[in-house]
Amino acid sequence: MKYVTLLRANIKRQKGSFIGVFVLIFIITVALCAVLTIWKNSSEYEEEQIDRLGFGDVTSWVVGEQDEINVLLAQIEGTEGVGKAESQEVLYISYNVNGWEVTGGNGLAVKYPDTKYDYYIYKENLTGIEDNPENLQQGEMYVPPCFTTLYHARIGDKVEVEIAGEEDVEVFTIKGYFEDPVAGSSMMGLKTMLINGQDMERLTKRMADTGMGGYGAAIHIFKEEKGSALIELQKTLNEETELGRFGSFTYQKGTMMGFMLILQNIFSGFFLVFVLVLLVVAMLVLSHSIVSSIEQDYVDMGILKAVGFTKGMLQLIKILQYMTPILLGMGVGIPVSIPVISVINRITVPATGLMIPTVLPADVVAETLLLILLILTGFIFSKTAKIDKITPIRAIRGGAEDIYFKSRFTMPVRKKALHLHLALRQLVSGKKQYISAGLVTVLLVFFLSLTARIDAWLGPDGEGMLRSFNAVPYDMGVRILDREITKEEIETVIRGDSEIEDHYEYLIGRAELNGMNYMMNICENPEYYNILEGRTCLYDNEALLTEFVAGQLQVKPGDTVQVTCNGKTLDFIISGIYQCANDMGDNFGISKEGFARFGSGETDFFAYYRLHEPEKKGKIVENLTVVYGDRIQIDDNVWSGTDSILAAMEAIGILMYAVTVIFIFVVIIMTGSKILYREQSDLGIYKALGFSTGALRITFALRFTTVALIGAVLGCVFSAAFTDRIVGFFLKMAGISSFSSELGIWQMAFPALGVMMLFTLFAYASAGKIRKVEPRNLIGRD
């Protein structure tokens, strides 16, 4: 009972600290549960769905006639290490939605319903999966939810599927959304669309009749249970079957999962670091609060010791005083995180393409929270250890030693800018009191500055990210499909709006590298490749590999690799490592001369242009489209998938600022109130001398402004020093091996100024308590 009575009294007296700790731990718990749930559930769910749908350990998308595909299937089934192989009928289509034209067969039409491949259909408002989805009628289509963000397409909108150019199309109406665990993420260029079986047949026939072809299959290959590693299996398949001849692209299940989870993994990892930063912030605030509260309770504790309480009892009460709001914060945070996860899930479905279960992964959450609880308990235990030093005699003689103003380093007090000088003096005198606020500023500014650096790298339209995904820099590309059109004619149209700074030929293809299927970049001017190590591929027998491909194949610059293309295998020397995040970094680059060694003959390259006025690109594309229509193919270096990333970054930024505001508020309430309590007497004296409440509030706020200024500068410096390494670590998951950020003065100053302003405002508001400090409190009333 004695514990309960004292605990209740302590909590009542220091309810500000109680509420503050509760709020901090509550936010951390909600954020942590949400991040852990999304991270854990998304990877588990993604794998479950790929398996449930019937996709293999390796899936190859091939183009060809039904008979040819059957032969290939038999070859694959007969390959050593293959357990079984199944073929799913697909139709490669080009399509147009709300003006967004997707060409190059980057659309896959798949039959629905299909007894073998049971796709999940979403409820209309994307809140769950339909139990009894409606079958598609002719002319109807289910699309992945990323269509809403990529093409702003809604239910009822039309999708034009090209049969033979822009003039001959079939129009489908979007009936709803479905879950595509293989290509449903907005990060992926390939998009699956479900159509009625009769539509599938008719489209196939019509496209075959017009010579457009497009028929093919997704071949799901399952390895034998005790078979070799997938990478070996893939090599064997390429060597022993005709897979390469079908212009296929092949992905392992893990790679497909990587593509699909790229957004979740990057942002979960990023946010997890933020939550850890918040945890450190909470510990700093806790430390300050505990030390101050012990000093505040010094006399009482001395008296309690005098009447028989032991150090252990008093320490236990103090530990319980802080563990109570921590446990409550966690207890309330866990259930609150469930609807939060639901909301995040609903908002992110269009970007992730997955309806991630909102059930908390009990094991991970419990283990993580328990670990945090243990850390905090140990931390509080160590901080409350100084209760041991309190002796009844010292307490009765006047409490804690006057340790606050022993600083040797003092700031002069001058008449000019008196408030600022006083603030600096108070700050220097009691610097220990402000260390936690300073460190909190360093951490928060560091993280906000880091976010700003990522934003700056992304650019307003995501061009920074596109630069990382592109193998070469360009503003736009044109491929002539009609041989009557000359390159000169095209360039005349372009020059109508902007001078051309440079142009070169470029093409993306696929080829095998040491038996593995990769995306292949071919560039007329290999000087444009972004080299990280070694040099570019100057000669026709040289190739560039990304860091990831080099890692997969265990090769390095100077080694020789075998490239198989057009049925010909040639040796290439690796001249260097380059940066290109396309296909999550699974690509390599060669020169146009190198490509010519495969005897590819007449290949229609894209002409890539670098414009003098890149801002005119939109108008140029419009003019070219009007003049040449579908007789040319235009690559305007715009990827609608960047919208999702920019939106996610914006949402994360807003969330971080919101959490930062709450944290600064709590930090000020907790540290400020303790400082005000301690300085009550000095404040009364200042008032008696003629200082107004306003003036004292300003000096109080200025102390925090100064601390925040120092913290903000350090935060910016740390951010400049460590951002590239930290962010680079996460971006490697997306195949971006090199991240280099630069920040303008204003972009750098904004988070720093924001945090400083918040500290100042909250400190000024919190110093409102000074109003209640009366000079008359300096004396005992007679």
Added chain:
Amino acid sequence: MKQKILKAVDVAKSFANNGGQNHVLNMVNMEVYEGDFTVIMGSSGAGKSTLLYALSGMDKPTGGKVYYKDSEVTGLSEKKMALLRAKEFGFVFQQSHLVSNLTLFENVAVTGYLSESKTAKEVNEKALELLRKMNVEKAKDRLPMQVSGGEAQRAAIARAMINDPGILFADEPTGALNKRNTEEVLHLLTALNKEGQSILMVTHDMRAAIHGNRFLYIEDGKIIGEMTMQPYGEEEAKMREKQIDAWLSSMLW
């Protein structure tokens, strides 16, 4: 004819107490004259300090009015009151109440900086002069916790004098000092008064009271007696003590 520097008209102060009201000051009417060393005496709980705080603007009376040099100060805003305290009122507390993180010199000078009429240089010179006068010049760069109670209290007097206040309020200024420091502080106050400084002091210590020349006796929140004497002279200390003692006895102290 001496000028009235401070005047209280029907000043009342009450505090809420267990649902009722505790009337500490009951319609106090009094004046303080320029150049006087006025001493308010009374038994413990009579309302001496409460009256001092109400008169000096440290606390707001619940009734009545206070005039300083014929201007009402009771209704002044917090800001104007702070300005008045900075420029016109000096205050010496029972405890020195120096700002703990400022040196003795800074404690004095900071108050001077609030005055707009003096430059920083003038304030610094005056602060040094006052500290010299109060015999604490050697300790000027020390923090309050590094000096004795007497030195701190003398520095507090210097601080109270830095802006040449119209009136110096002193609330039991020797209450926390030993005998030697008490004597020193009282001599300083007397010396200031002799230079023309108006002083209003609350005390229940006879040794302190004899330094005054006008005495007010407060009982149950009312001024019930008044006595005047010639200004203090050291040689007549014993005689003054007897005279005041007799007066207090007549007040049933």
